[in-house]
Amino acid sequence: MVLHQPEPVDEVSPVAIVCGGGSLPLRVAEAAAARGRKVVLIGIRGVADPQIARFPHAWIRVGEGGGVRRAVVRHGCRELCMIGHMTRPNLASLGFDWETLRMAGRIARLFVGGDDRLLTGVARMMEEMCGVKVVGAHEIAPEIVASEGKMGRYGAQARDLADIRTGLAVLRALGPHDVGQAVVVGEGRVWGIEAAEGTDGLLERVAAMRHNGRIRVPFGVGVLVKAPKPGQDLRVDLPAVGPQTIEGAARAGLAGVAVQADATLVAEPDKLVEAADRAKLFILGVTQPADQ
Amino acid sequence: MVLHQPEPVDEVSPVAIVCGGGSLPLRVAEAAAARGRKVVLIGIRGVADPQIARFPHAWIRVGEGGGVRRAVVRHGCRELCMIGHMTRPNLASLGFDWETLRMAGRIARLFVGGDDRLLTGVARMMEEMCGVKVVGAHEIAPEIVASEGKMGRYGAQARDLADIRTGLAVLRALGPHDVGQAVVVGEGRVWGIEAAEGTDGLLERVAAMRHNGRIRVPFGVGVLVKAPKPGQDLRVDLPAVGPQTIEGAARAGLAGVAVQADATLVAEPDKLVEAADRAKLFILGVTQPADQ
Numbered sequence: 087m088v089l090h091q092p093e094p095v096d097e098v099s100p101v102a103i104v105c106g107g108g109s110l111p112l113r114v115a116e117a118a119a120a121r122g123r124k125v126v127l128i129g130i131r132g133v134a135d136p137q138i139a140r141f142p143h144a145w146i147r148v149g150e151g152g153g154v155r156r157a158v159v160r161h162g163c164r165e166l167c168m169i170g171h172m173t174r175p176n177l178a179s180l181g182f183d184w185e186t187l188r189m190a191g192r193i194a195r196l197f198v199g200g201d202d203r204l205l206t207g208v209a210r211m212m213e214e215m216c217g218v219k220v221v222g223a224h225e226i227a228p229e230i231v232a233s234e235g236k237m238g239r240y241g242a243q244a245r246d247l248a249d250i251r252t253g254l255a256v257l258r259a260l261g262p263h264d265v266g267q268a269v270v271v272g273e274g275r276v277w278g279i280e281a282a283e284g285t286d287g288l289l290e291r292v293a294a295m296r297h298n299g300r301i302r303v304p305f306g307v308g309v310l311v312k313a314p315k316p317g318q319d320l321r322v323d324l325p326a327v328g329p330q331t332i333e334g335a336a337r338a339g340l341a342g343v344a345v346q347a348d349a350t351l352v353a354e355p356d357k358l359v360e361a362a363d364r365a366k367l368f369i370l371g372v373t374q375p376a377d378q
Numbered sequence: 379m380v381l382h383q384p385e386p387v388d389e390v391s392p393v394a395i396v397c398g399g400g401s402l403p404l405r406v407a408e409a410a411a412a413r414g415r416k417v418v419l420i421g422i423r424g425v426a427d428p429q430i431a432r433f434p435h436a437w438i439r440v441g442e443g444g445g446v447r448r449a450v451v452r453h454g455c456r457e458l459c460m461i462g463h464m465t466r467p468n469l470a471s472l473g474f475d476w477e478t479l480r481m482a483g484r485i486a487r488l489f490v491g492g493d494d495r496l497l498t499g500v501a502r503m504m505e506e507m508c509g510v511k512v513v514g515a516h517e518i519a520p521e522i523v524a525s526e527g528k529m530g531r532y533g534a535q536a537r538d539l540a541d542i543r544t545g546l547a548v549l550r551a552l553g554p555h556d557v558g559q560a561v562v563v564g565e566g567r568v569w570g571i572e573a574a575e576g577t578d579g580l581l582e583r584v585a586a587m588r589h590n591g592r593i594r595v596p597f598g599v600g601v602l603v604k605a606p607k608p609g610q611d612l613r614v615d616l617p618a619v620g621p622q623t624i625e626g627a628a629r630a631g632l633a634g635v636a637v638q639a640d641a642t643l644v645a646e647p648d649k650l651v652e653a654a655d656r657a658k659l660f661i662l663g664v665t666q667p668a669d670q
Contacts, residue, residue: 250556259551263544265568276557279571282587291583295574 100124102141102163104154105134106170110223110326113353114169115141117227126161128154129377134170137155151173151215158216166218168209168322188265206319222321223351230355232327232371234347238359240368244344246309248274250344253311254374261316263361272308277301285312289334296339305339306366313346313374326351332361332369342368392416392454392509393518394432396446397426398462401643402618406461407433409519418453420446426462450483452498452507458510459518460501460614498611514613515643522562524619524645524663530651533658534634538601540566542636545603546666547620554610559617562630564600569593575606581626587633597631598658605638618643624653624661634660 101118105111105127112135117124120140127143129135134145142161146153209220211254224231236242242250249271256269256276266280270292277295280288289310295301311327311332327345343362345352349372352358362369397403404427407417409648411433420437421427425438434453450458456533475557501512516523535541541563545647548561548568558572562584569587572580581602587593604617619637627635635654637644642663644650654661 152618256552256555258556259547259555260571263551263568265546265548265571270573275574276555277574279552279557279573281562281566281571282569282593283591287583291575291579300576301574 098124099164100126100161101221102126102154102158102161102216103226104166104168104212105129105138106168107133107135108171108326109328110136110351110353111135111136111170112140113230114167114196114227114351115221117229121227121229123226123249126157126163128157128178130170151211154212155216158218161214164218165221165226166212167221167223168212169223185261190193206322209319209322212338220321222324224320224324224349230352232345232352233374234348234352235369235373237355237369238362238367240342240362240366242309242344242368242370245273246281246341246344246368247309249309250311250370250372252276253267253309253344254313255311257311257313258316258374261318264315267314267318268312269308270308270310270340272301272303272340277308283353285310285331286334289331289338292340293334306341308340308345310335310338310340311345312343312350314349324349324351326353327358327369328353329357329361332358332365332367335367336361336365340367342370344372347371347373380487384474390416391456392418392453394420394446394450394453394458394502394508394515395420396460396504397421397457397520398460399425399427400463400618400642400645401427401620403431403462404429405522405645406459406515406643412465413519413521415518418449418455420449428635443503444502447508450510455508456510457513457518458504458508459515460504461515461524489551498614500584501611503613512613514616516612516616516641519650522644523616524639524642524644525664526663529647529661529663530654530659531645532634532658534575534636534660536663537565537599538633538636538660541601542603542664544568545601545636546605546664548606548665549603550608553610555608559606559610560602560604562600562602562632564593564595564632565623569600576663577602577623577650578626581630585626595631598633600630600632602630602632602635603637604635605641608658612641616641616643618645619661620645620648621649624650624657624659627652627659628657632659634662636664638660639663639665643663664665 101123103115103125104110115127118125123140127138127141129138129143129145131145131147144157213220252274253269253271268280268285268288270278278288278292314325379463393415395417397401408420410417417433419430419433421430421435421437423439436449505512544566545561545563553655560572560577560580562570569579570584604614606617
């Protein structure tokens with residue numbers, strides 16, 4: 087896995103970055119800024135890192151679409167990127183403004199269905215409300231996208247590659263059902279599939295099954311495979327890995343982590359490699375086999 | 379869901395029942411005996427309920443195929459049924475006898491892959507070693523198989539039926555990958571998929587996500603759907619539900635439980651209905667829609 091080299095961009099309008107939780111929003115902003123792009127961060131209150139205040143920024147509540155529109159207009163943004171963790175909110179906790187509430191029926195419908203449908207719907211509403219084009223984090227910050235090949239010191243063995251193929255096949259089979267983006271496979275057997283619990287929850291579960299004897303396979307066997315769903319809207323829901331993914335995989339006794347090249351965000355590549363080398367885990371960027 | 383009426387059987391040789399853990403083996407033995415079939419219970423030591431001693435019986439260790447063969451020959455069994463929980467054993471814990479060890483290479487290969495492949499392989503070895511025909515629990519004790527329709531007082535609503543259809547579709551998609559037999563769906567979204575953790579683990583996880591706010595949907599919404607994998611060997615790995623499934627579903631705040639009719643074992647129907655009525659959950663026997 088090598089990192090993409092920055093290329094100069096000719097966009098002159100700042101890109102609006104709607105920031106959820108975690109370290110990714112700041113990393114995306116830093117990477118975009120480093121390649122000369124102006125950024126405006128729009129933080130979701132109580133969720134986004136307060137450090138977004140290092141950049142031109144605004145704060146909104148979840149559901150406050152008007153706040154996004156005002157920030158976009160004020161700064162003359164023509165592109166908007168949504169990035170970071172979002173717990174699926176319940177309707178009561180949403181701080182709807184009147185502007186957004188006009189779309190309430192449409193929003194309610196979005197909540198029936200998977201994450202992908204929800205996020206794609208929110209992206210479409212942002213485009214309509216704010217007159218922007220929604221772009222993926224990988225488009226404004228290609229430096230933090232995984233490439234094909236190994237990252238760090240350790241490589242995958244033949245056994246791991248077989249488990250990775252199985253994992254990719256399972257994720258492909260689940261694609262039409264808008265389920266999670268991660269699976270753990272060991273010795274050809276599916277140990278866990280991510281749904282609403284998230285990747286960290288999946289890894290914790292595998293660690294627990296190793297400890298309680300439900301999985302009786304030596305440590306250093308098994309792979310976490312992450313990949314976007316087939317047909318997934320990459321603008322709004324790219325899978326991501328960070329050092330905590332590696333730490334979770336190490337606690338689960340896995341051999342390594344495979345991510346889909348060109349479609350996985352790596353928030354902190356240096357720390358990721360450091361964590362993987364320390365835990366003697368491989369990290370591998372893979373492409374979906376075309377023949378399966 | 380109505381229970382099948384016992385029909386007289388004309389088999390005269392006793393059926394051997396290899397007993398894993400849980401209450402199912404005794405229920406199957408009782409049901410078979412109640413319809414006039416002679417039974418010989420072969421308990422896996424440390425796993426099977428000591429109460430199997432109420433019937434003609436023998437004890438073996440996991441991997442002691444010779445013990446099974448001797449019991450089968452002594453009692454003149456021509457059919458054999460394997461039933462009950464089995465933790466996937468590690469090789470070191472297996473009490474292989476010489477007779478079984480001759481098949482060690484073949485057994486080792488079985489351990490690479492899903493449960494279904496392992497159990498089907500064990501069934502084939504039993505047939506070869508013992509000269510018996512392996513039959514499913516539903517064949518010798520059809521009384522304890524779920525039928526189509528509702529069981530207990532409560533029925534499923536339109537919203538639940540939509541979630542059930544989604545759940546069945548997810549299980550069908552996973553079928554070729556020999557993953558679990560259960561999924562939890564609520565409001566059209568897949569909340570959890572069973573892999574190595576088992577159904578109880580899946581329900582615990584959904585309960586935890588309800589409590590930690592990862593699932594923010596009112597109690598009384600969501601369905602546990604259990605069904606065998608497409609093409610699954612029903613002789614060795616029928617899904618099963620019991621009162622503890624209902625209790626887990628209640629803790630997870632679900633509306634009810636759907637099981638595939640004619641292919642799900644109900645160990646204790648009376649207790650199951652009692653638990654469901656008390657928790658105000660529905661239990662529904664469904665058939666896979668042919669059009670999907």
